[in-house]
Amino acid sequence: MPSRSLPVVGDLLTFQADRLGFVTAVQREHGDVARFRLGPYPVWQLSHPDHVRSVLVSDAARFRKGMVLQRARVVLGDGLLTAEGDVHRQHRVVVQPAFHSRRVDGYARVMAERAAVTSTSWRPGEPVDVHAATVRMTLETAGATLLGTDLDADVATVEAALADLLSAYKLAFLPFSERLQGLPVGPLRRLRRGRTSLHDLVDRMLADRERSGEDGGDLLSALLLGSGNGAGDGVTGGSPVARSAVRDHAVTLLLAGHETTANTLAFALHLLAHHPAVQARVHAEVDAAAGDEPPDLDRFPLCRAVVSEALRLYPPSWMMGRQAIADHEVDGQVIAAGDLVVLPQWVVHHDHRWWPRPYAFEPDRWLGDGDPGRPRWAFFPFGAGLRRCIGEGFAWTEAVLGLVTIARRWRLRPVPDRPLRLDPLITLRPRRGLWLIPDPR
Template identity: 55%
Template sequence: MEELPGPAPAPLVGNALQFRRDRLAFLTMCAQEHGDAVAFRVGPAALVLLSHPEAVRELLTVKQHEVTKGPVLQRARVMLGDGLLTSEGEAHRHDRRLLQTAFSRQRVARYAHEMLDVAADRTASWAPGRALDLHAETVRTTLTVAGRTLFGTRLDDDVALVSGALRDVLSAYGLLTLPMAGVLLRLPPGRRRVRRGTAALDTLTARLVAERAEHPGTGDDLLSVLLEGTDRRHARDQVVTMLLAGHETTANALAFAGHLLATHPSVQDRVAAEVLEVCGVGGQPSVEDLERLPLTRATLSEALRLYPPSWAMGRQAQVPTQVGDVEVPAGTVLLASQWVVHRDPRWWPEPDSFDPGRFLPPAPDRPRFAFFPFGGGTRQCIGAAFAWTEGVLTLATILARWRLGDVPARRLTLDPLLTLRPRDGVWVLPEPRVAA
């Protein structure tokens, strides 16, 4: 590999300690100080951070058949199995074709009714003037929706179990970034947490699969599709993947959007005015209203820009390859970071400011991959339309009923694991909206 600029590595560990200390700050520093292609090391592993949208496009589309998922997701198979997130090659193509029907435009439109009902039920339980953890609320909301739409069952009573299990599984991220992850995951305390989380998910998914096998239902949901096209073990892996990707990322995005609106009340007033024009105070939007909520969608887009739940994507070169002007040998990990690209001032003036107007017409001329919250290429998130529909309708339902106030004593702290999530919740103060 040609000599690329990058931070000086320490003996043996390379840049691992800097990366582990503050992942987001380290990647930001790499791009700001060393440019669009930066070399660094984590132990013996060679990584290259690509931060130009054109290089990201090439990596995720043109070169997608020369690379596989990065080492972190490869190692995560011990917990997640061979679902869409971790599978490769023909297995991935087969599974994606199999599952695509569950995320068709017609299916998502039908799912929207459940999304709205769940959001209305959940927000109706909030207490005026009492601070609440919005992240905990959006997790409960999106997990309930996933249960009813994707799995054809109610997970309302399993929220604590799933949330705890996913916390345990996601906690392994720090170990998964290390070259000796397989050994470290077998040592306490990481072993205990991972085993506990994996066992809880196994128990839940086994129950869901058994229930659906005994009561086939209408066959419209993802679990029915899986049981018709694969075996139970593989169905388990896909269910675990969808539990993670089908609710965790949307819950995080909604919580971050709520935080941004609570800390920017003038923006919140403008978004709420759009929502109230569509459905009135305390009302509820419909799936037909999605096109009438451009500022609400733009707000979710801006939240995904500033706090992308998928904050970095790794691809490992399987053959010597070239991305842009960068030539790398086989085995090199190529990293594209949404956190870095989404905050690049070349594409986003005043990148740290919250401005949903960036996503409204007339759209500025920026590269397509300056914004890629759901990835790109054949591995783009299969549930992107599902997430957009749920995100916009849920956010509109919240703003039709509540004004979200800030809780200065509870500051937002980020935790970049497999997903970017709030470490200590997202606290807001809900006050009822009243008719003007």
């Protein structure tokens, strides 16, 4: 156990003070299998790709979702992020067709249009918070493609609600935190406010759709009406889903369907602004494919490599959590049932054993055949196994299209007095924005 551990709180204070530094130090000082304590909870940090495979793939039945997502059920209900066991499998079957590759290809035009509208609003030479811009872009895309709803007037509501929910992250590891949610103080009050805002917005959206009775060919129509998804591959088998479950799915899609992609695209643009030689190569690749509408993603291997490197350097899911439901042995040590397990992408993605010059931005490492000696699970930004992110293809398409669309119009450079600061909460996001200067090409 780390020497910094204290009575009662364990390592919680040190962890909260510098989460990324803490998990990095744990691996450096104690190796790939380390044990510490967050408040009352014993926690095992597993930092080898073989451990990732074991917990998420081969031995996944021995684990359930970790503490943070268990607590998130107060907002997300039994959406895909939080549901367990048979409920999760049933819900995944319901939602999966909306993310089929044919459907995602159909979303591409909307994604490109939203990226173009977003970047057209920038003013030459004026600093812009690209994270705020990508958040608006991805939220409007999720609303249009998945929920068939124009969220333009509601972006501020969703973002304020998300900020309220993220503010409660620090409470996840406090003892009896689930019993404290009724207290009218600080993050708990903001948590309830965020939940109310989201639920009111989604309830209004559902009521409007039910009144109209219109089938928009989107996921929301399929859930409410049992209509299939307009692509010949039925979503619900012809049976409407219970209204409470529809709301859970809609809230989950609103949050998860935009947040991580917005962060990834913002980080990718940040990296290009700080590496003008790579940005020039991206511009050359984009210019060579001018005229494609929407762009054919196969023509942009470097853009995809830039997104891959952004996901490695700044993984939006920076640490995955699980809780053991049965004893599990790893490298001769026993993780007891009830113990928490964390798999930190931040650590594995920056491990020099798998990634030469691990903190350097080198998108060329993703071109060609890659490193044949690198373990499969040295890179897992979307998780792994049966609970691998259902929207992975959606996210890749939107991030690459967003990068291509913005690079066609702008050359980006840093704002000298606004350095990037990271905020590792439920997701890894920029703290107080990510500011760049756009110059017209």
